[in-house]
Amino acid sequence: MQELIAHQETINRQLARYGVKFGIYKNGEFKERLFPFDPLPRVIPAAEFAVLDKGLCQRVMALNMFLKDLYGDKKIISDGVVPEDFAFAGSGYLPVCEGFTPPKGIYSHISGIDLVEGRDGSWFVLEDNLRIPSGASYPLIARRLCRRCSPESFRQHNIVDNRNYGALLREVMNNVNTGGINVIFTPGRYNAAYFEHSYLAELSGAVLAESGDLFVEDNKVYYRSEKGAERVGAIYRRISDEYLDPTTFLPESLIGIPGVMGAYRTGNVAIINAPGNGAADDKGIYYFVPKMVRYYLGEEPVLHNAPTYLPFYKEDLDYTLANLNKLVVKDVAEAGGYGVVFGRELTQEKLAELAGMIKREPRRFIAQEVIDFKDLPVMENGVQAERKADLRAFVLTGAETKVWPSGLTRFSREPDSFVVNSSQGGGFKDTWVLSD
Amino acid sequence: MGTIGLSRTNRLFWLGRYLERVYTTLKATRIMFDAETDGAEADYKDYCRRMGIACHYENTAAFIRSYYFNAENADSVAASLAHAYDNAIVLRETLSSDTLAYVQMAVTAMELAAKSSGPAVELQWVLDDIMAFRGSCEENIEEEINRNIIKSGASLERVDIFLRLGYLQEQCLKEVRHLASRLKKAQLAVNENNMQFLLNSLAGSPENLPPAPVLTAAVEGLLVNI
Amino acid sequence: MKRLRFAFITTVQYSQPVHGHQLALRCVPLNDAGQHLETYTVKIMPGRLPAPQNDGFGNTVFWCSIGSEHNVLRYGSRGIARVEEPGQPAPPPNPCLRFAGFRTKPGKILTQVSSAMARGKTLAALDALCHAVHSLLRYQPGATGIYTTAEEALAGGRGVCQDYAHVFIALARLAGWHARYCMGLTVGEGATHAWAEIYYEGAWHGFDPTRDCRTDASYLRFATGRDAADCPVEQGTFYGLADQTQTVFMRVKEI
Numbered sequence: 057m058q059e060l061i062a063h064q065e066t067i068n069r070q071l072a073r074y075g076v077k078f079g080i081y082k083n084g085e086f087k088e089r090l091f092p093f094d095p096l097p098r099v100i101p102a103a104e105f106a107v108l109d110k111g112l113c114q115r116v117m118a119l120n121m122f123l124k125d126l127y128g129d130k131k132i133i134s135d136g137v138v139p140e141d142f143a144f145a146g147s148g149y150l151p152v153c154e155g156f157t158p159p160k161g162i163y164s165h166i167s168g169i170d171l172v173e174g175r176d177g178s179w180f181v182l183e184d185n186l187r188i189p190s191g192a193s194y195p196l197i198a199r200r201l202c203r204r205c206s207p208e209s210f211r212q213h214n215i216v217d218n219r220n221y222g223a224l225l226r227e228v229m230n231n232v233n234t235g236g237i238n239v240i241f242t243p244g245r246y247n248a249a250y251f252e253h254s255y256l257a258e259l260s261g262a263v264l265a266e267s268g269d270l271f272v273e274d275n276k277v278y279y280r281s282e283k284g285a286e287r288v289g290a291i292y293r294r295i296s297d298e299y300l301d302p303t304t305f306l307p308e309s310l311i312g313i314p315g316v317m318g319a320y321r322t323g324n325v326a327i328i329n330a331p332g333n334g335a336a337d338d339k340g341i342y343y344f345v346p347k348m349v350r351y352y353l354g355e356e357p358v359l360h361n362a363p364t365y366l367p368f369y370k371e372d373l374d375y376t377l378a379n380l381n382k383l384v385v386k387d388v389a390e391a392g393g394y395g396v397v398f399g400r401e402l403t404q405e406k407l408a409e410l411a412g413m414i415k416r417e418p419r420r421f422i423a424q425e426v427i428d429f430k431d432l433p434v435m436e437n438g439v440q441a442e443r444k445a446d447l448r449a450f451v452l453t454g455a456e457t458k459v460w461p462s463g464l465t466r467f468s469r470e471p472d473s474f475v476v477n478s479s480q481g482g483g484f485k486d487t488w489v490l491s492d
Numbered sequence: 493m494g495t496i497g498l499s500r501t502n503r504l505f506w507l508g509r510y511l512e513r514v515y516t517t518l519k520a521t522r523i524m525f526d527a528e529t530d531g532a533e534a535d536y537k538d539y540c541r542r543m544g545i546a547c548h549y550e551n552t553a554a555f556i557r558s559y560y561f562n563a564e565n566a567d568s569v570a571a572s573l574a575h576a577y578d579n580a581i582v583l584r585e586t587l588s589s590d591t592l593a594y595v596q597m598a599v600t601a602m603e604l605a606a607k608s609s610g611p612a613v614e615l616q617w618v619l620d621d622i623m624a625f626r627g628s629c630e631e632n633i634e635e636e637i638n639r640n641i642i643k644s645g646a647s648l649e650r651v652d653i654f655l656r657l658g659y660l661q662e663q664c665l666k667e668v669r670h671l672a673s674r675l676k677k678a679q680l681a682v683n684e685n686n687m688q689f690l691l692n693s694l695a696g697s698p699e700n701l702p703p704a705p706v707l708t709a710a711v712e713g714l715l716v717n718i
Numbered sequence: 719m720k721r722l723r724f725a726f727i728t729t730v731q732y733s734q735p736v737h738g739h740q741l742a743l744r745c746v747p748l749n750d751a752g753q754h755l756e757t758y759t760v761k762i763m764p765g766r767l768p769a770p771q772n773d774g775f776g777n778t779v780f781w782c783s784i785g786s787e788h789n790v791l792r793y794g795s796r797g798i799a800r801v802e803e804p805g806q807p808a809p810p811p812n813p814c815l816r817f818a819g820f821r822t823k824p825g826k827i828l829t830q831v832s833s834a835m836a837r838g839k840t841l842a843a844l845d846a847l848c849h850a851v852h853s854l855l856r857y858q859p860g861a862t863g864i865y866t867t868a869e870e871a872l873a874g875g876r877g878v879c880q881d882y883a884h885v886f887i888a889l890a891r892l893a894g895w896h897a898r899y900c901m902g903l904t905v906g907e908g909a910t911h912a913w914a915e916i917y918y919e920g921a922w923h924g925f926d927p928t929r930d931c932r933t934d935a936s937y938l939r940f941a942t943g944r945d946a947a948d949c950p951v952e953q954g955t956f957y958g959l960a961d962q963t964q965t966v967f968m969r970v971k972e973i
Contacts, residue, residue: 074589075581075596133813144814151814151948154774197589245582254584264585269499272740273783274768282501302955303742303781314740314955318781321771
């Protein structure tokens, strides 16, 4: 590891050279920031990864089965495992996905599962991201540059190569492609993750397209090219459902593909990930994922959720209200580290206010025990320091479900902060999976 | 990857044009300032007049500060480089990350030059990065047509600046011939009247050569769709 | 049961030519448990009609593309439908109809009004609700727009059929009912109408809070959903800077 620290400066220069950036809006102005990189990797031993691998595949398979069931027969609802209130009331559920199965029955092709490691070494799932999880490109390019700057580190350790992500992505797209080219659809260069969109297009060989580049005619999607219109068979879209199709969702969206839902429902194009996945990844439905694993697969979940309470249930509400000062409360409608409140940081007055909100709208909140997660070492101005970190694992579902042997490790840059999101100033590390 | 979008052709073309503008104007002004070292007056006013840009600079120092480094000044080298970057950043999967990195490096070098008291060295890096960009295009852009669109942009810009700055007639002619062959390879629709006019004018005798504004107007009207 | 001859034509005039038009049309009556389409034709001008699709609620949608320039868009349908009296056995509703849609999310006022109302799981309670909604609003075209929510309409105390239906649905859901918004035509001439249906003991029952009555076989459904946002007649985009003027012709006659 010492070599990597020694090469930190070189690595950062390389990252700057390759423009590894994410965009943020500050005072209404678009700015590109370098994503702070820490040279010390998170290292996951082979045996530990084998457990993660099993648990992640299991979880994602169950989530895919849930989505198919939810938009189809609704057995899990009629069997009373998941209450209607958590499946149909949220904005993630889209009626337009009812009574239709996407190509090959796959809903979540690229799943980003956020985990943390407790001090005792056990892993907990914090969040499932089944809509448009981003972040794979950062460890991907960091690995490439670190290998270049510090080859000795990679000679000395048996690290599983993670540079196959582009090929995995292509496989995922080809698997559901209905005939035509693969396209990565970006809202444009002023999107926070534009670097990622363009980099993944380069690696997977897909065409990077923006709104004006695609059009729909007679329920088929086409790409406007020099040679004329080319059929599109799969769209890896990097815009959210509500902007995807102004004929179906927000009519004022200018960044979508008008009419794409017609083509999708006709079976003429695959959309990756499927619209409507929000019904399976909000903070409320999260509580039920271990139950889904048991229900659909008849297996015990390998990975645990953080201990979670749903104020929707009377006993959980009572527990939450009685222990509010030591719990973390999350608003199910918010994402990206927003709407997260730690009870211990609140005044008596604010606690009472929060309790009132939970009583009024129990469905809107979940409460969780604060996990004492293992800190990871980071280099802070040349000195080693400890910081909170999580891991976003990427699970890709093509012909089969596979875990990418790497992931995005994000850390908070403030000593006592638990918030690791890049939009809130977090940094990232490479994630090494060892082969033995 | 054989698929290229309509908007992409435009971007490739303008990427070539803007980078060439940076390259050629840096070189042209360098010659001007080199002459100054030997006591000659750096006639930036004449330069502005020939280039057809407004001359609101108080003195040579102000010219250097603003014309090189002030990206807010639409005529500046920094602004051209920013435009080149804007076009390049949306072309990653066509150019390759490696090629794009050279544009990023030129931008970084330009930023360093702006902070430097004697920016000649950093400006040399900008030129180096653009040279490396050209090489990387050859190496990493798969489709020949895409390379030729970038080159067409570059070549057209060079013709334009050569004519404006009054380079030797035969040099201009050579560059126009170059441009004609690149446009063909890039399969870009060309206004043949303008092309013939340029070729004939430059191949003709010097006393019949039309004035620069007439020639550059023909250059700007060369392409039908861009 | 009634046999209805219907005609529905919408004409949109654009002040400038437009192109690249993409639109989703819900412009034919439903063919389901309570009503049967005997014969019908659908038209769109210019352009070709694609194969009909389903929008997840069972409504018929045509996702149309008109690439070429045009100044006028005309679409509609005509035919004969057989409509049963409400209360026909119907499959269980989509569970989402128990929860608020975009425009029927209850706020303070709806919640307050709801808590003051008697709750019984009976059709009589719904008749009372229908009557209450009718008296809470004053019919006034132009006071609200298509994006007005139930909460906003109630706050303003004025609205049109869409608003009446929204307020009724929002209150019915607060009382625990599965409620759906209906967009369609009724016997006579004029414009499209909106009302609400409640799922009760295996069947849908219609309430028209605008007219303060139950619906009957003279109500012809074109689309249903959580609220008006789920069942627009037309939703789409085009290229071009043009003002639009829309005229709707519709006629339904019992035969």
